[in-house]
Amino acid sequence: MSWEMMAVFIGSTIRLAAPLLLSATGELVSQRAGVLNMSLEGMMLTGAFAGALASWYTGNPLIGLLFGTLAALPVALLQAFFSITLKANQIVTGIGINILALGATTLAYREIFGSRSSEAIPGLSKWSPPVLRDIPLWGDQVFDQVWLLYLGGLIILLTALVMHRTALGLALHACGAEPRAVDKSGLSVARLRYLAVLFSGLMAGLAGCFISIGDIHTFTEGMTSGAGYLAIAAIIFGNWKLGRMVLACLLFGAAAALKFFLPAIGIQVPNALLIMLPYVLALIAVAGLIGRQTAPGSLAQPYSRS
Template sequence: MNKLNFFSDYLIASFHLAIPLAYAALGGLYSERSGVLNIALEGMLLTGAFTAAVTSFYSGNPWLGILASLIVGGLVGMLHAFLCVNLGVNQLVSGLAINLVASGMTSFLARLVFSGNSTQRLPEIKPFIIPGLANIPVIGNLLFQQDILFYLLFLLIALTNYILFYTSFGLTLRAVGEYPQAADTAGVSVVSVRYLAVIISGCLASLGGANLSLIQVRFFAEGMSAGKGFIAIAALILGRWHPQGTALACLLFGATEALQLRIQALGANIPYQFLLMLPYAIAILALVGQEARVRRLGTGD
């Protein structure tokens, strides 16, 4: 029974830690399918977490916090689109600039807002418990006693798959990303499609940030995104820019992070710095393996 409980807790932790990654990666999927590299996912995550925390802190309503994070995330996405699409700024430079500004601004504002309230807990978003199904061993606690953002993520993964591969908008989005000249010749507004895709990207990434601050820890800490935006990009590449593959890659990284947390809790005689770098090391190894596989396929070996 103890082993079963340990396995169940580990699975739940893996899913929870994968959720912000999956939201950010799903957002990056829309942006990059349109041809705009979105390195700014880290800044969008952090901005979403801060906005959701501040709005919930002052209003006492976490749902307003989620709504505010969506709006601000969309605005950050619009900024990235304006810099890259209209002004022609290098997409990598624009993304890194947004990350740096988000990091500095949220840290500064957090000290103003939460000064003297470091122990203040944010309003709780209670899980939805599905009667009957919630009592199933392991699966019940994992799938049928979760919060709204957990269920929304599964819906968005399925919806994204449908939109990308079974709708005219998805075809247009992929055409703009793969061959913008042909799309423009066919009368498609490349600028409008890219704007919309990057705004959607910002909204989804901000939902991941809201999940971090409102559900996982219920307070805001400076730099709490902790590189999750970059891991989301790695998951996006590992998942080959496909919704299901990307989600599974996020689950892999979530499971790795959950593993390092449990190893630390067990008091293993391993330097904690090594454990902290484990998720990032796995991300690098996964990308190296992916590149090696692509090279082998390309050479026909």
């Protein structure tokens, strides 16, 4: 196996992990604040469809990115209303929202593009960092990525800074660990949790846009294909720590990249096995077979002042 083939595999791993990294970062903030946002898949799918539609209609992928990101906010607001205001079961409502998003985007897609359309959509351009792109053999293959990936990396770093170095981050952590202490300090638990869920919606919208107008440059029915659930599994895999979550997303990305990489180097493996590999890893993570996980103490538990 040549160094060039290895570079292609690494580049594919990063590209396929990017939507997981974006959505999992927002979801991690939401879960740290105590809200299990199971509607992440629906938010990503909504963002992917709205971004593709706006990009196709205007011919401008930047407008598509803006609309796709903002389109996920109403879904996030609905999840927050059910989870925080109505104190409904967060898993049941999240799955219900995912089903609603799948049905709505499928219906709209068929009405606008037709059931068998493969309409090419203007997409985001690629960009290579000036120094990294000059690395022999590796530069073009690894670092020639959609510029949204680099913006996402910056957002992840800023999120880590806010969560671990600011009073806001401390308050969000406390909302998921000891919400009553937050309430006694004079801060609003509900307001902080709403903020966290809306942030997860923004990040999920970015992730959806990355798939539709950043990577594939089209939209297909249900194109997120469980990426939202994989992002949630990555958080569990990473034990609710940002650095380990990033590694988990890269692991899932590498597992997905194998279905292209192994046939390219002449290793014949059943394609169905390679497609299911990321989900097998996710199942291992959720089952707790990689060690003891320590979730936020009040995760998925509605808070009431009484």
